Amino acid sequence: MKVLLDSHRCQGHARCAAFAPETFVFDDDGFSRVREGMEDVKPENQAGVRKACANCPELAISIVED
Amino acid sequence: MTKNSAEDRHGIRSVAIIGASLAGGACVARLRALGYDGQITVIDPDPLAPYDRPPLSKGVLTRAAPIETPRWWCDDCTLLRGRAVALDPWARRIGIREPDGQSRFVSADAIVIATGARPRRLPTEPAGVLALRSAADAKALCDALDRGAKSATIIGAGVLGCEIASSLRARGVEVAMADLAPLPLVRIFGAEIGKMAVGWMTEAGVALHLGVGIAAIRAGSAGFSVDLASGTQLQSDLVISAIGAEPETEWLNGSGIGIANGVLCDGSGAVLDRDGAILPNVFAAGDVAALRDQNGSHRRHEAWTAARQQGTEVAERILNGSQASAPDAEDYFWTDQFSRKIQVLGSVPANGTLNCVRTTARRHGALFEVRDGERHAGWIAMNCPELLAQVQAGLLAAE
Structure with a gap:
């Protein structure tokens, strides 16, 4: 499973940080990006990433299943 | 993802969703994501649906964003233009009036009520007072501004009224706002944020008239007059009513469904009858759904994230049987203004x-x-x- 984040869509709701803080990181302007090396989601992080995807108000997060 | 066969989804072969809303759309998307390959019919009378509502009071009004098909919409369903006018929740049969006045019926193994809410209106409103809920409402307000309206009186200092005020000020429109409440934004954000909002709204040039009732709204040839109980008269080209929304449940009167400021549901969207018993395979999601909380009281969650989550959860319940899941998250709400x-x-x-x-x-x-x-x-x-x-x-x- 891979996770992608469209940073142009991110409006800083920070819901992804609530559900998958190990995968997403916020810059000083409050916009999210996928942490370096975390694009391939480890099994233990997948449930959180799915919740982050489902809860993003801008639908900026997409998941590519293997 | 594994195929979700009819046997392991409790014989559900057809789902009818009333409302091409965020809650309804999230339900469609989740059903398909879980591998459901049966019939999905979505019923909505709004010719512009589906669209996302948060931009209507913001980017749509300032012309920064077009009204477009939202990313949450999954078009792997049949969208039926028509107004649901009756429901038999035991037979799971919906009566629909189509735009040409014809009647038809749709039956389904599972029903999802996602009819949302409509603007509450003051009994004293004359014709021509605007409201903002639908894409058509946003277009009507934009058109009035394009025709040269220079001033507006907004009734209601809640989140929607304040967002409209922000958008209108950005377009150079003179804005007055009136509310019986002593502070803006107070219902969702509390009094302390309300006090700050008085500061930034005043600074932005909004004339606030708070803690005062409305005696009359009069339409004249040159615009409107909103007469406050204090004696002040607010003259403006437009009057916009933004005093909250009430759930779209009138069509369910007499259906046997429990209704009290919304469709009464258990904690995760299973609809209850008038005696409080779960109606099998009838669900509700979004602004229309009054979910039971831990204290046993029912509450509507009028928020974008709640609508999406409820629509998603209902899809999971349809396919997994009737067990309820625990909610994922605390309530989350946001506004962009000024x-x-x-x-x-x-x-x-x-x-x-x-x-x-x-x-x-x-x-x-x-x-x-x-x-x-x-x-x-x-x-x-x-x-x-x-x-x-x-x-x-x-x-x-x-x-």
Whole structure:
């Protein structure tokens, strides 16, 4: 499973940080990006990433299943 | 993902969703994502649906954003233009009036009520007073501004009224606002944010008339007059009513479904009959759904994230049988207005107090912890999404 984040869509709701803080990181302007090396989601992080995807108000997060 | 055969989805071969809303659309998307390959019919009378509502009071009004098919919409369904006018929840049969006046019926193995809400209107409103809920409403307001309206009186100082005020000021429109409440934004964000909002709205040139009732609204040849109980008369080209919304449930009167300010549901969207018993395979989601909370009282969650989550959960319940799942998250709500992004996580009780935990030099950001006496009730982030992110990631705590 891979996770992608469209940073142009991110409006800083920070819901992804609530559900998958190990995968997403916020810059000083409050916009999210996928942490370096975390694009391939480890099994233990997948449930959180799915919740982050489902809860993003801008639908900026997409998941590519293997 | 494994194929979800009819046998392991409890014989559900057809789903009818009333409302091409966010809740309805989230339900369609989740059903398909879970591998459901049966019939899905979505019924909605709005010729412009589906669309997303948050931009209607913001980018759509300022002409920064078009009305477009939202990313949450999954078009792997049959969209039927028509108004649901009756429901037999035991036979799971919906009566529909089509735009040409014809009647038809749709039956389905599972029904999802996602009819949302409509603007509450003052009994004293004359014809021509505008409201904002649908894409057509936003277009009507935009058209009035394009025709040269220079001034507006907004009735209601809630989140929607304040967002409209922000958009109209950005377009150079003179704005007056009236509300019986003593402060703006107070219902969702509490009194302390309300006091700050008085400051930034006044600075932006909004004439606030708070804590005063409306005696009359009169339409004349040169515009409107809103007469306040204090004797003040507000003259303007437009009057916009933004005093809240009421659930779209009249069509369910007499259906046997329990209704009390919304469709009564258990904690995760299973609809109850008038005796409080679950109606099998009838669900509700979004602004119309009054979900039972832990205290046993029913509450509608009028928020974008709640609507999406409820639609998603209902899809899972349809396919997995009737077990309820625990909600994922605290309530989350946000508004963008007057160059400010205000986010609230959790809830702000009427007597809640704010404790400023952190400020940022940039954009005058501030993070507040909301307390209800000794109890932590939530967080409010003003222009500092990065701090809200830290709170949610558990990296920042109250002092």
